[in-house]
Amino acid sequence: xxxxxxxxxxxxxxxxxxxxxxxxxxxxxxxxxxxxxxxxxxxxxxxxxxxxxxxxxxxxxxxxxxxxxxxxxxxxxxxxxxxxxxxxxxxxxxxxxxxxxxxxxxxxxxxxxxxxxxxxxxxxxxxxxxxxxxxxxxxxxxxxxxxxxxxxxxxxxxxxxxxxxxxxxxxxxxxxxxxxxxxxxxxxxxxxxxxxxxxxxxxxxxxxxxxxxxxxxxxxxxxxxxxxxxxxxxxxxxxxxxxxxxxxxxxxxxxxxxxxxxxxxxxx
Amino acid sequence: xxxxxxxxxxxxxxxxxxxxxxxxxxxxxxxxxxxxxxxxxxxxxxxxxxxxxxxxxxxxxxxxxxxxxxxxxxxxxxxxxxxxxxxxxxxxxxxxxxxxxxxxxxxxxxxxxxxxxxxxxxxxxxxxxxxxxxxxxxxxxxxxxxxxxxxxxxxxxxxxxxxxxxxxxxxxxxxxxxxxxxxxxxxxxxxxxxxxxxxxxxxxxxxxxxxxxxxxxxxxxxxxxxxxxxxxxxxxxxxxx
Amino acid sequence: xxxxxxxxxxxxxxxxxxxxxxxxxxxxxxxxxxxxxxxxxxxxxxxxxxxxxxxxxxxxxxxxxxxxxxxxxxxxxxxxxxxxxxxxxxxxxxxxxxxxxxxxxxxxxxxxxxxxxxxxxxxxxxxxxxxxxxxxxxxxxxxxxxxxxxxxxxxxxxxxxxxxxxxxxxxxxxxxxxxxxxxxxxxxxxxxxxxxxxxxxxxxxxxxxxxxxxxxxxxxxxxxxxxxxxxxxxxxxxxxxxxxxxxxxxxxxxxxxxxxx
Numbered sequence: 001x002x003x004x005x006x007x008x009x010x011x012x013x014x015x016x017x018x019x020x021x022x023x024x025x026x027x028x029x030x031x032x033x034x035x036x037x038x039x040x041x042x043x044x045x046x047x048x049x050x051x052x053x054x055x056x057x058x059x060x061x062x063x064x065x066x067x068x069x070x071x072x073x074x075x076x077x078x079x080x081x082x083x084x085x086x087x088x089x090x091x092x093x094x095x096x097x098x099x100x101x102x103x104x105x106x107x108x109x110x111x112x113x114x115x116x117x118x119x120x121x122x123x124x125x126x127x128x129x130x131x132x133x134x135x136x137x138x139x140x141x142x143x144x145x146x147x148x149x150x151x152x153x154x155x156x157x158x159x160x161x162x163x164x165x166x167x168x169x170x171x172x173x174x175x176x177x178x179x180x181x182x183x184x185x186x187x188x189x190x191x192x193x194x195x196x197x198x199x200x201x202x203x204x205x206x207x208x209x210x211x212x213x214x215x216x217x218x219x220x221x222x223x224x225x226x227x228x229x230x231x232x233x234x235x236x237x238x239x240x241x242x243x244x245x246x247x248x249x250x251x252x253x254x255x256x257x258x259x260x261x262x263x264x265x266x267x268x
Numbered sequence: 269x270x271x272x273x274x275x276x277x278x279x280x281x282x283x284x285x286x287x288x289x290x291x292x293x294x295x296x297x298x299x300x301x302x303x304x305x306x307x308x309x310x311x312x313x314x315x316x317x318x319x320x321x322x323x324x325x326x327x328x329x330x331x332x333x334x335x336x337x338x339x340x341x342x343x344x345x346x347x348x349x350x351x352x353x354x355x356x357x358x359x360x361x362x363x364x365x366x367x368x369x370x371x372x373x374x375x376x377x378x379x380x381x382x383x384x385x386x387x388x389x390x391x392x393x394x395x396x397x398x399x400x401x402x403x404x405x406x407x408x409x410x411x412x413x414x415x416x417x418x419x420x421x422x423x424x425x426x427x428x429x430x431x432x433x434x435x436x437x438x439x440x441x442x443x444x445x446x447x448x449x450x451x452x453x454x455x456x457x458x459x460x461x462x463x464x465x466x467x468x469x470x471x472x473x474x475x476x477x478x479x480x481x482x483x484x485x486x487x488x489x490x491x492x493x494x495x496x497x498x499x500x501x502x503x504x505x506x507x508x509x
Numbered sequence: 510x511x512x513x514x515x516x517x518x519x520x521x522x523x524x525x526x527x528x529x530x531x532x533x534x535x536x537x538x539x540x541x542x543x544x545x546x547x548x549x550x551x552x553x554x555x556x557x558x559x560x561x562x563x564x565x566x567x568x569x570x571x572x573x574x575x576x577x578x579x580x581x582x583x584x585x586x587x588x589x590x591x592x593x594x595x596x597x598x599x600x601x602x603x604x605x606x607x608x609x610x611x612x613x614x615x616x617x618x619x620x621x622x623x624x625x626x627x628x629x630x631x632x633x634x635x636x637x638x639x640x641x642x643x644x645x646x647x648x649x650x651x652x653x654x655x656x657x658x659x660x661x662x663x664x665x666x667x668x669x670x671x672x673x674x675x676x677x678x679x680x681x682x683x684x685x686x687x688x689x690x691x692x693x694x695x696x697x698x699x700x701x702x703x704x705x706x707x708x709x710x711x712x713x714x715x716x717x718x719x720x721x722x723x724x725x726x727x728x729x730x731x732x733x734x735x736x737x738x739x740x741x742x743x744x745x746x747x748x749x750x751x752x753x754x755x756x757x758x759x760x761x762x763x764x765x766x767x768x769x770x
Contacts, residue, residue, distance in 0.1 A: 189695060193647075193659050263599050
C-alpha cells in the first residue's frame, strides 16, 4: 500500500513505476504553470497548439468552462478563446486610442494597456491508476486590467479555482478540459462590500466576457460561496470515466439544491 | 523529449525540489529582512553573477553584495527612525533587537516552470510573484502590491544549487488600496522619515530598461522567457543582463 | 546536496513530498468549504501528539483539536446559518458550513523536506489568501438596512508536519501565522498600522479572524505585521533531517510521544 494523501489506495507500484508517476506529477503541474505565462503573453493560439490535446477524438469533446457553462470542441474553444478574445481586445484598443490618438488601431497594438495574470498555486493532482489521464485543481488570485478609454484602466482582482483534466499523449501531458470558476471580482482600489450582494449575470465582467457558451449551465453560483463544490477537488481514481470529468458531462447540479438565489421571499 | 533512467529521474526530481526549497528560503529571508545573509547563503561564487531589476542590473559579486548591503543598511536606518518615533515601544531595544523593525516584504512564488539541464550542472526557473511589501519610505509605512516575475539561472556548485543570475521584474508596483489602472495618490511625506530621502542604493552596473512598468498605454510586454528543456547551459538562453 | 539514501528510499521520499503537497492542498479546498469534518476525519492523524496552532495559541492532542477546529467551528457555522435563514431564505436547508465563508489560503513558496526514515515530512509555506462570503449577516456601516458581502485579504505563513500512518500521509502539526489582514481593496495595511500606532484611540483594529478555541499552549504565538516589531520567524523553514523529533518539529513533543517511539 502506498502512502497516499486523503484516501487509501491499495495499488502497489514498482520503484520504476512510482518514479514515473512522480515525474508525471511534476510534468502535469508544469503544463498548468506554463499556461500562466502563455496567458500573460496573449499567446492563446499557441497555447491551444502547444498545451492542449491534439488527438482529433479528444479534441471533439475538449472543453473550456467558466461559471456559466462550457465551450465544447477545439473549434468552438478557438472561436471563443482566440477569435472572440481578439475582437474584445480590438474594442479595448479602440477605447485606448480614443484617449490617446497617438495609439494606432492596428493588430500590432492589439494588447496596448491590457494585462492578464492568472498565476496558479495550491495544486491538488491525482493521476489515474492506469496512468493515462490526470485531474488537477489549482487556485488563482488573478487580475485582468483593460483600458477605460479615458487614459485610465479598469483593474480587476479575479480570484477563483482552475480545474484541469489532462491526457497523456505521445509528446507529453495535454490539457483536455478546463474550468475557471471565478469566485468574485473587485476593482482595485474599491470597496468590495459596496458591490450589490447577488451575483449579477448581466453585469458581471467575467460572465460578459464568456459570452454564449455551447452548454449553458450555472455551474458555480457565487452567492453560496463554495457550497456547490464546483469544480470539485479530484479524488484518487483508477481509470477515466465521464462522471469525473471537468467537462459538461461531469457536471451534476447538487441534488438537494433547494431554493435558488433570491427565492423564498413570499412566505409573509 | 529526452529519455532518462529511473535513477536519473530521481536525481532530476531532487534537483528541482532543491531549487524550489532554495527559492523558498530566499523568500523567507526577504520577509525576515535578512538580506545580509542572502548572498553568502544562496548565491553562486561565480564572477558573472547578476541581479537585475526593471531598470538595471548589478553584475559581479561586489555589485550584487553591495545591493544586499544597502538593503541591510536601509533596514537599519528605518529601525532607528521608528525607534525615535516610538520611544515607548522601541526605545530600550539594542541595535540587534531593533534590526528588522519596520519593513515587511512578502514575495510569494507561484507557478514555477523549472528546467534542469541534461547534465544537471545548471537549471532555469520562472515564477510569477504577486507580492505585498512595505519597506517604509519618506511617507512612513505604506504597503504596495506588486505583480511580476522571478526568472533565475541556477548552478550546481559545491554539492548545492546556487543562484547564478536572477531577474526580479515587476509589471505593477501599486499602493495598496489604490488602482494600478489610475494615477496613484502618494501618501504625504512625514518629517520623521525625511532622512530616507537621502538614502541611495548603489548605482546599477548596467542601466537597462529591462521591463517597463504597466501603464494604460503600455504595449504588450512579454514575460521573461519560459525555460525550455536543454542539455547544457550553452544550449539555452541566459537570464543574465 | 545529493541524497545518500538508497534509490528505493529516494523514490519513496520523492513520492512522499508530492503526497504531502496534495494533503496540504486538499486541506485548502476542504477549508474553503469550512468542511472541518472532511479535514480532521480524513487527513489528520488522531494522535495525542497532533496540534493546531494560531496566533491565539496551540491546541494539543486530537480531542482538543477536534473540539476547537471542528466542534467550535461548526457551531459558528450553525449559529450563522440560523441568522442567515431569516435574511436569506434561499440558504435554508443548505449545508451551513460553506455558507459561513470561503476561507481560501493558497500555498506558495513551499520548502519541503522528507525525513530520511520516510515516516514524516515537514513543510513551510507562504499563503496569500482571500476570505469571502456573499450572503452574510453583516450590514453596511453607512446603511444598516443593507446587508453586505465581504472579502478580506489574509496573508499568512504555515509550518506543517506530516506523518505516514497505515499507508497514508496525515497532518500531525499545523502552525498558522497570520501576517497581513486587510479588506479588499481600499485599505493600506501598513499605513493603517502606522496610524494605529500613532493614534490608537482613533483607529480601529483590523477585521478579526474567526474564533479563539480552548488551547493548551496559550498565545500569542505570533502577531500580525506591525511597524513596531521585527518580522517573526515563528515557522522557520525545515532543514534536511533524519526523523521527526524535538529538533525537527513545529510542535515540541511534551505529551505521549508515539512518533518518537
